[in-house]
Amino acid sequence: MSTGTETASTITDSTIAAAPDEVVTQSLLRIVALPGTGARAALITLDNGHDHTKPNTLGIAGLASLDSAIDAAETAAKAGQIVALAITGKPFVFAVGADLTGVPRLHDLEQARQLSAMGHRVFRRLGELPVPTFALLNGATLGGGLEIALHCTYRTVSSGAGLIAFPEVALGLVPGWGGAYLLPRLIGAKNAIKVIVENPLSQNRMLNPKQAATLGIADAMFEPADFLVQSLRWAAAVVAGEVTPSRPLVDTGAEWDDAITEGRELVSAALHGSAPAAERALDLIDQARNRTPDAGFAAEDDVLAELIMSDEFRASLYAFDLVQRRAKRPVGAPNPALARPITKVGIVGAGLMASQLALLFAQRLEVPVVMTDLNQERVDTGVGYVRNEIDTLQAKGKFSNDKANRLRALVSGTTTKADFADADLVIEAVFEKLELKREIFAELETHISATCLLLTNTSSLSVTEMSRGLAHPERVVGFHFFNPVAKMPLLEIASTELTDEVALATAFAVGKALKKSCVLVHDAPAFVVNRILIRFLGEVIAAFDEGTPFDIVEHALDPLGLPISPFLLLQLVGPGVALHVSETMHLAFPDRYLVSPNQQRIVDAGITRLLTWDGAVPRLTDEVTGLLVVGNSASTAEQLRQRALDAMAQEARLMLDDGVVAEPQDIDLCMMLGAGWPFHLGGITPYLDRTGTSERVTGRRFLAPGVASLPTAPAA
């Protein structure tokens, strides 16, 4: 039977309405023969009517459909017509979690609790039918999808199922439709914490099917070619008592305690209390061992409702949408059809950055990449670096031998720029000196074609200045990568007043082919990420120079939950590079960007390492401390934090007013993808809004209430 016409009207225990734009995942129920037996089972297929590119999600109407299907199965079970219920997904997808499209409209705690409770009420029926239930995980299984599976008596997984995970904590939620209660009871607290807390906090790492089976989440794994048939045969054997799946032994005593303690340490180190979801998840896991299902599910309802009504979660939703959507369709990019094809790439420079770029271009564009430098020795070093990297990746099994051969053959070196004559793209990656870059561009123009795209990898110099005086300044574009180039997803693409649409379209097409998330930036000093980071670091270092103790400086920003502390960031960027950029920025904006005399001293002394560790606690090295001259005007952590936030709010507003980027969304996307700033800040502007910083400093918010925060008034 189909439940396609059922809607939320069948829900008696809830007053929340289905979102009008919910893509409803129907629960299609069919009675099937269990192969090899005379017995029959009910088989539910979760299917939203679209192909795998729009995966199954569960909204209010979807839950109602599942509820109806379970009704029918229950009737059949009570009548003795079926011996089991199985539930599976449409091709390649089981279900990827709750439908969050309606969540921004939820405006009070009671509504949020009803949504949580409705999930529990429906899902738990899968564990309370008079017949055993089997979740057949044929494809991607995330969040609420995995919770459906956990409520079932048994689970099988396809070895081709793709991703299996509870990503909730990364979004500022907990697996609150039974996951936080059921998973630790199934596989123990330690492994449950890994799945529910640790993985989401580690770039949202997910499980593959084998790991899911090893952890005991799935009782059996079958190959995709005949997954459904083999799963049903296995289910028949379980029903007949011929097979008894073995389950992990779960210690609810000391092991459980230890796991919780370790989990709390991990969360505290990663987040410093900046986002509540991980801690709430640990609370739920901790208590799961002693709670009845009723109590466990009720506790999940409370936590889920509280989190749904938190600004951290609303900011995370906003952030998730930016990363999922806006990052893939850059705002302001010209029509992609204008882009010119790239058949050969030239790279000026053979240093570390240039070599990383050569590898990336060869790997992603699969066209010849020619590196050039002043002498053969430098060229050989650069090409050698790239070939070594290819060897390493080949040894790790990242490429086949044929692919590695192909890539090695693509990368070559030369000392004459005449070899760029037939290149369609040349990028410079030489030392950050404007005059040098201008000379190189001028020289390049004597060799390259009039349409060859000219890119600069500068991180702070003016692209406009660089293109001044060229015969064809319209093909100059800034291409600002982040370190390490292979891993960091962001590419700031900087256009000047002179850049034409074809060049810009080509730059975006290249960025996309490089698999980077591109953000359009109008040429301005340090573009977006570095402009914010250097301003923020400048304030922090200034407070330190004034006499604020190291520990206060190092931890003042902890409540934001940034990925690294200020001094560690400074050390990673390199004091020399940071100083150089500060000087450039100071020239551009002398009032707002300061050059720290202490930083100057450190660089003059040739020191690159600032920190040393006493156990897990960092401190400045004695060598650094000996050089410092600090004042006697100490700030409190609160004062320093406010100073840093105020500076960022000011800088972000100026960037918007000057048209460096189109919208606050672009700044937030840049901070998340370029600096790794967390979802719960929404990048940065939602946090500046919710702390009142933006209104205090600039007189206005960046985003209207409700965009990345709780709505102020009930939604219509």
Added chain:
Amino acid sequence: MSRPIRDVVLVDAVRTPFGKAGATGLYAQTRADDLVVAAFRELLRRNPTLSPDRIDDVAVAATTQIGDQGLTLGRTAGILAGFPRSVPGQSVDRMCAGAMTAVTNLAGGIAFGAYDVVVASGVEHMGRHPMGEGIDPNPRFVAEHLVDTEALVMGKTAENLHDRLPHLSRVRADEFALSSQEKTAKAYADGVIPADLAPVAIRDAQQGWGVATVDEPPRPGTSLAALAALKTPFRAHGRVTAGNSAGLNDGATAAVLASADTARELELSIKARLVSFAYAGVEPEVMGLGPVPSTQKALAKAGLTIEDIGLFEINEAFAVQVLAFLDHFGLSDDDPRVNPFGGAIAVGHPLASSGIRLMAYLAKSFERRPEVQYGLTTMCIGLGMGGTVIWENPHFDGRTS
């Protein structure tokens, strides 16, 4: 260089349940290649001592080799079924005798010494690929009277056969058809047929996933009166009906063949030993006569006579075509040696797949009838051909029946 001809044995044969072609059929939304994969997977599962890397070739037959029946199914279905990349594959076509031809082609390779173990298969999804899809007959067929246009419509050739052999009446055809339904129902009840079925996951966008575990075409409750009331779609007041012919069907079959030595080495079962095979041509307008000359040839090559054959599996494309065969060899319409578990009229005839179904049925009979030494599988083929394979019963106990 000389070498001995090696004995070829049938190790095992399975098939998917057969479905009715069309928008509401069992496999309406299931791909043909997925049917082959289901059969391959079941075949290997039933024969765990056969390591897939020992398979020397895979031949899959289909009449319409386009779309999901194209792209060299022997290779693609092998990859989809998880066979090692080292296992090659090919596609075969001899219309209805596709799977039979896949078996005999590969058997020739085994006898020659080119192969040790092979997988032969046939598939036809007549719902996704209706008969005649994409054909482009040369106009010379008509212009030079090479083939009558009626010869391209199999039902009309069956009517022609009734014309040629007027004593084979509609009533006799209907009686034979009823018997096929009754024997099929009994074979189901006895568990003979279900034992060799590979279940298939079937998905329907409106109903979700399901599982095919039984044949869809049989009509166990039918009667002579019901059969007599059916229309004759190929000719007004004709004799050929939907009831005394095989339907339009979807399904796949697959078999493992091996040299006898390899079967022993790998501890594989031996369900039949290949004795001889032959194909023959007849006038395309009476293609149903094809099995007569192909059987005569195969018997002659084997040094046997029709009296030596204790079991017959004749494809029931049309009842009249079976009756013509029986008539020629002097067998009665209800000879118990013929199609003891029923045939295509009841269970269906997904064109190129049927040859291996006949072999699977014969193997079942061999197990149950150790007093029989020889059996044959035979079928008529479009454009006027017949094919026959003679098999020896490995369970033969030397008794005379």
